[in-house]
Amino acid sequence: MARIVMKFGGTSVADIDRIKNVARRVKREVEAGHQIAVVVSAMSGVTNRLVGWCNQMAALPDPREYDTVVATGEQVTVGLLAIGLQELGLDARSWCGWQVPIRSDGVHGKARIDSIDTTRMVAAMQAGQVAVVAGFQAVGPEERISTLGRGGSDTSAVALAAALGADRCDIYTDVDGVYTTDPRIVAKARKLDRITYEEMLELASVGAKVLQTRSVEMAMKHRVRVQVLSSFEDKPGTLVCDEDEIVEQELVSGIAYSRDETKVTLTRVPDRPGIAAAIFGPLAEAAVNVDMIVQNVSEDGRFTDLTFTIPHPDLERTRQVLEAARGDLGYERLVADADVVKVSVIGVGMRSHPGIAQKMFQTLASEGINIQVISTSEIKVSVLIAEKYTELALRALHTAYGLDAA
Amino acid sequence: MARIVMKFGGTSVADIDRIKNVARRVKREVEAGHQIAVVVSAMSGVTNRLVGWCNQMAALPDPREYDTVVATGEQVTVGLLAIGLQELGLDARSWCGWQVPIRSDGVHGKARIDSIDTTRMVAAMQAGQVAVVAGFQAVGPEERISTLGRGGSDTSAVALAAALGADRCDIYTDVDGVYTTDPRIVAKARKLDRITYEEMLELASVGAKVLQTRSVEMAMKHRVRVQVLSSFEDKPGTLVCDEDEIVEQELVSGIAYSRDETKVTLTRVPDRPGIAAAIFGPLAEAAVNVDMIVQNVSEDGRFTDLTFTIPHPDLERTRQVLEAARGDLGYERLVADADVVKVSVIGVGMRSHPGIAQKMFQTLASEGINIQVISTSEIKVSVLIAEKYTELALRALHTAYGLDAA
Structure with a gap:
């Protein structure tokens, strides 16, 4: 008998038929003798409608009220899935964030989970009840609902697995695992059986969008074994785990790519101490996420070219910040290349x-x-x-x- | 300065524009210097979609999970209305049933309100914040969401007004008050300025569908002054209040009608002691709501005709119950008349x-x-x-x- 957290995202619970399909998946694990907690997202489409309503009410809706509205998406799914599980003859009940409770720091729209009190849930699970838990939501210090931000349901699942001391956290998605590279580009790409947290983190952050970085970080910190697998096919996925669990470690596990970057070059920057700080300080303050940086060797010791990459959407802000600081920096031109x-x-x-x-x-x-x-x-x-x-x-x-x- | 509870039903918050309209209404009361709590229903259409999903998951969904799903309708409206009020420059926050908390007996789908702890809400209202409260929902003994059943939001509003010691509970609807009779039938029908609880109860129960009976009973019990008025027009409505508040009481306040009844006659029923109990006992057990009853004078002292009315939908059940008891009762025929x-x-x-x-x-x-x-x-x-x-x-x-x- 194992204790397993299963997580299903928005496309896996997109409509009533898919929720019934999830119920059958869960039933199989219960029948295998496992204690199960299921974390679900909102039905895809539902969150968009809720967000649309908030934005129609105000250009900048109060994040506390926004969270109150948007969190209903997951509440609907947990109720429906619990009904579906009962219909298959299982004991099941839904848990909203505040009912568990999953406590957060109360930063609305991007809350961090502070603690999860699993006492009542564990008692129910040990009595054979499936716990159906709303992902993406928690309750803040003032008993208000807060949401966890992008990829929040993955984070909910991993955090819950850590709190429950679960043997595994299975993340069901629309891909069947983690590949050595993008199979749409490289036909010979292979699904990996296992991958380390560290490698998964690098893959996630460079564009293999299978798991949110934040949930991988949390899994690594709490040593939660995470399996990525398909909600539509019935086969094993990829286990994200500790290096020790991987007997034959490959030299290279995967090749990732990201097209989301723009290269920026500043030409003829005065080559003096402190110039890098003078450039990247203001960019950091403007929340521009600078990634790769190269400084060419200065030929005459007076001027150099400086190149770095930023996410596409940050280009305009970068231009503004550097234009404003041009007097201090004294570079000649800013050359951007998105290709x-x-x-x-x-x-x-x-x-x-x-x-x-x-x-x-x-x-x-x-x-x-x-x-x-x-x-x-x-x-x-x-x-x-x-x-x-x-x-x-x-x-x-x-x-x-x-x-x-x- | 008064403390007022305002309640808006599903058609008054049917879409974003109407919610904005409600926000303007509320603002006017705030600017008049009043402390305001607003109770709202789900946007019309939303509840139907949620109920539809539950019924697609199971023919008889678990009422606890059904409540979890359906209660999200009101949660969405409170969040959106709070955003709308803030957009008009007011301080406002949403309150779900469990946040207030509004505590119920936990009978799912038709819970009764046990108590409302208004401590935190009153503090916020006294500090100038508008309380936007989800109608129709409460939290049961096990911290699970329970809904109040039909007309629940009216009941929420009146109960909250009682708990807050509010000066008035304004129920905004799609009619502009209580009329002497149905204005669609009698062109000369007049809107009443005031009506007693007792009269309103009789009007509500005989088919003037302005307020749910249950909320009027609660208003009478706690002496909550209830005003029925239009959410679309800006004029006073009808105040439902104590007899003492009505200076010139009319002999007759209104004429109501109900087409929902079927007349049932049992012919040649033996005229013996206990026969009425023998007929109406089994009907009561079968939850048939018998209304008017007449027993004709028995001519020969041996047989009589017995007539009573029931709601249309109860006819089939009534037939079954009486057919099953025919041996005991010994009537000749059952004649039903729905016209x-x-x-x-x-x-x-x-x-x-x-x-x-x-x-x-x-x-x-x-x-x-x-x-x-x-x-x-x-x-x-x-x-x-x-x-x-x-x-x-x-x-x-x-x-x-x-x-x-x-």
Whole structure:
């Protein structure tokens, strides 16, 4: 007997038929003898309607009231799923955030979970009842409903799994697991059986949109084993777990990419101490999320070019901030290029095996792909290249690192 | 400065524009210097969708989960209205049943309010905040959401007004008050400025569907002054209040009618002691709501005809119950007639003025209308007549009692 948290997102509970399908899935786990808590999102479409109403009432609705309205989406799903489970002969009941209670810091729209008191829920689960828990919501210090922000239901599920000491947290999605790279681009992409938290974090943050970064961070912190699997097919997915659980660790686990970045170059920046701080300080204050940074070697010791990447939507703000600071900075021109892609090779194995980066550079060179920017971390090498090479680069690297399916 | 509870039903908050309209109404009362609590229903259409989903999940959904789902309708409206009030520059916040808390007996789908703890709400109202309260919902003994059943939001409003010691409870509806009779039938019907609880109760229960009976009973019990008025027009409505508040009491306040009844006659019932109990006992057990009863004088002392009225939908059940008991009862035939209408003359003045009933009988006789059944209470005379005479009878009686508008 295991204790398992199952999580189903909006597309998995999109309509009544799919909610019934989820009920059958849950029943199978109950019949296997497991104690089950199910975390669900709002039916897809419902949240959009609720958000639309709030925005029709005010351009900037009070986040507390916005949360009150939007949280009803999950409340509807938990009630309906509990009814569906009972219809299959199971004992089940719904739990809203305030009923558990799942307590948050009360920051509306992006609350963080402070604590989950599972006493009553555990008693009910031990008596054989399925706990159907509203994702995305919690109750703040003043007994008001707060929502957790984007990807909140994944976070709810992982936090609940941690609080319940669950053996596993199964995240059901519209993909059947985590792949070595995007299967829409690389036909030979392979589904991974297991992946470490660290690798999953890098994959999530560079654009493999399977799990929200925040929920992976929480899983890593609390050592919650997370399985990503399909809600529509009946097969095992990918287990996100501790390195110790992975017997044969690959050098490279996956190759991710992100087209969401814009490259910005400032030309003829005076090459003096403090210039980087003078540029990136104001950008940080303006909440611009700067990612890769390269500073060219200064030829004459007086001027240099400085290149960095930012998310597409931040470009206008970046221009404004740097234009305002132009007098202080004294650069010549700001050149923006959105036709770039960041490609990353990820693997915990590279900690102990040198040459991973070298193989990346060689592979891209042999395809005639110019590397514009490089950045590395302990388990990742990222390069910025022209966007038109995305497919070519992914396929070449996938083969070079021996990831192709047999 | 007064403390006022305002209540808006489903059609008054049917869409975003109407919710904004409600916000403007509330603002006017706030600007008049009053402390305001607003009780709202779900947007019309929303509840139907939620109920539909529950019924698609199961033929007989668990009432606890049904309540969890359906109560979200009011939660959405309170959030949206609070946003709308803030947009007009008012301080406002939403209160779900569990947040107030409004505590119920936990009978799901038709809960009764046990208590309302207004401590926090009063503090907020005294600080100038408008309290926007979800109608129709409460929280039961196990911290689960329970709904109050039909007309629940009226009951929520009156109960809250009682708990707050409010000066008045204004119920905004799609009619502009209580009329002497149905203005769709009698063009000369007049809007009443004031009406007693007792009269309103009789009007409500005989088919003037302005306020739910249950909320009037509660208002009478707690002496809550209730005003019925239009949410679309800006004029005073009808105040339902204590007799003492009505200086010039009319003999007759109104004439109501109900087409919802079926007349049932049992022919040749043995005229023996206990026969009425033998008939109406089983009907009561089967939850058939028997209204008027007449037993004809028995000619030969052995058999009699017995006539009574029931709501239309109860006819089949009535037939089954009486057929099953036929051996004991020994009646000859069961004759049902749905083409009847109950017309009632109502007025607290008739307590002290005899002749009210006599005038009714004379008026109907002079129009050639045959009276089939008569029943009376302290402040009401009801007759059952053929349905085709409904309009004729209402107009004649309205004139006869001097109720016609000038």
